[in-house]
Amino acid sequence: MESPFKWLRNRLGWSSVKQTLLDRKIPNPGRWAWAYTLGSATLAVFLLQVLTGMFLGMNYSPSPDHAYESIRYIMTEVPLGGLIRGLHKWGASAMIILLVLHLLRTFCMGSHKSPRELTWIVGIFLLLAAFGLGFTGYLLPWDQKAYWATAVGINISKQAPFLGLWIAKIFKGGEELGAMTLTRFYALHVLVLPTFMALLIGTHLFLVVYHGISAPPHPPGSEPPDYESLKAKGKSFYPHSIFKDLVMITTVIGILFFLSIYFGADLEDPADPTDASYNPRPEWYFLFLFQMLKLFPGNLEYLAAVVLPTILILFLLLLPFLDRGTKRHPFARPVWMTAGLLAVGYILLLSYQGWKSPLVNPQIEKNPMVLHGKKIYADLHCSYCHQIRGEGGTVGPDLSLTVSSRSDEWLEVHFRKPREATPGSAMPELNLLNEEIYALIAYLRDVGGSGIFTARLAKIYQENCQTCHRLKGEGGDVGPDLSGIGNFRVAEWIRAYIQNPQLLNPDAAMPEFGSILETQDIENLASYLAAQKRGK
Amino acid sequence: MTMDRRKFLELAIYGLGSVVGISLLAPIATYFLSPAWKKHIEDWVLLGETKKIPVGKPTKIEFIQRRKDGWMTVEEKRTAWVLTRDGKEFTVFDPRCTHLGCPYRWDEAKEKFLCPCHAAVFDVDGQVISGPPPRPLDRYDVKVEAGKLWMLPTLKEKV
16 A cells, blocks of 8 residues: 555656656856845745735735725734734845846847747746835835825826826725725735736746846857757756855845844835925835836926836837847846946936935834824823824823923822812813723824923033023024924933034034933933924 | 745745735734723622611612723723622622623512523522522622721623
């Protein structure tokens, strides 16, 4: 009787599969061996996106009411949720980078030429699908960046001649960017595009195996060698190529882990369609398009928005039929290589300019607890009684002025049993959950600062700062007025500045206090100053 | 012992494959399985003032529970049966029959809790008198503070 293992191999036709896929010979790649791993690395990152995406989907709700909160939930409450989202976010960038490098490798080595034209064309569709996944993906968190970048992206599609307005409506799922847009993008992102992508990848891989992996280009002037004989001289795919692929994949995944743990995935303020101060920026891989729009005046904008990208795509699709012949070495195709380098250089230049162009966004708050607290503050209508920077009712105290003098413990008691913290208080007992209380404290700390202005601190301020700086109308005018400094600078920055001003501003006339004051005092001073905010 | 190049590469492939596989599967497993060991955060819910609860007779109390449901905080209307004999010690019963979860009611004449689904009968202390229920009525933890009755709205799962 055969063993179950043998039976399974038999029924699967394992020996022919192994012969076709694993034992197939690969022409010796020579010193370009590592460049040949880019395709597998891209595939690995795609699988990483599928894996992390599936699990993110378990805690995500695609509606404007819940999308942002569910992402916040993933980031703060699901164990390792931040890591999984970080891998997904950085994985998207890695996939674009690897795809482009893979494309450039293929172009430089002339691997797109006969008989691999179709492999190239399918690859271009894969690149487009990846851009589509990127564009549909970053609307999903429904934060400011998501909302505004999508609004701009959809408005760009309006520029298309004749059909523009229709296209924009189809994208939005209606007249306005809203719930219908989000569900539409969600379905595109998790159902439509990944399905396309999987089918395209299947075709791409089939073609790679069917035509064989291209040999490195033969030197200019020599006759093209016979592919079959190069293949016969080469080594088998398993284990030789797979080993290098895996080293590359491990490195890429390692880098993604580092980025996800060290930088994480950010979440901005919730989307606010009425906010006029926000400065929308697309994801970095769309920056070149974003920058190109600035180069064309109003009535010609459709050239940058629609015509040029369409020409670029058509050009890429038709490339194998334009750049023909048996010459594959880059030096044997000087015209094509120059054109390619100019195009890549220009895209890089535009991306760089787009990245450097002034960004005047308000400070981005990254602490999700603060954002949660802000939402509760709004939901509970705290502003009916309390003011923050001059906005709100006057029944209770102005929180941006009074919170810094209260401890966390006091605030907790205040939220739980207001009358225990302040006898006779008019504040209602709100029956809040523990977590809501901590979020509110985090928000108020952000608004009002945590530095308690003690007698000691007042003395230090008087002796060291007041001679030169004005605050609330008092003090000298040698240095800048510090009233409202909290609107522009965070405590961390102020602390660094007090410690050594010249490090942040070489022309600063202010002496360094790092050696004069104690570290704790500088920290308290910084958080006190960071709490000095003004109303709009 | 010597190892040829092929053998070495094969071992390296399994090694690297395991490193990548484990480093991805471990966090994903933690993420996916975490509900199993997530601690439920208890928040006491106010049922009302103790002096308003009748002595000696089970009373159905309706209350609003604020509860975290994933990323949302929801407010739900809930009920519980409260019993006190002296106005000091309180027992709070879950309003669902321990058999299959039907809402039972208090029968004034018989002085028993009757379940309409499968004719279960409980006495005033929640003990099973007849019918299919496998255990007495479920009770919530309660506390009295400054004349107010509070309860923990989560039942401990009975295995």
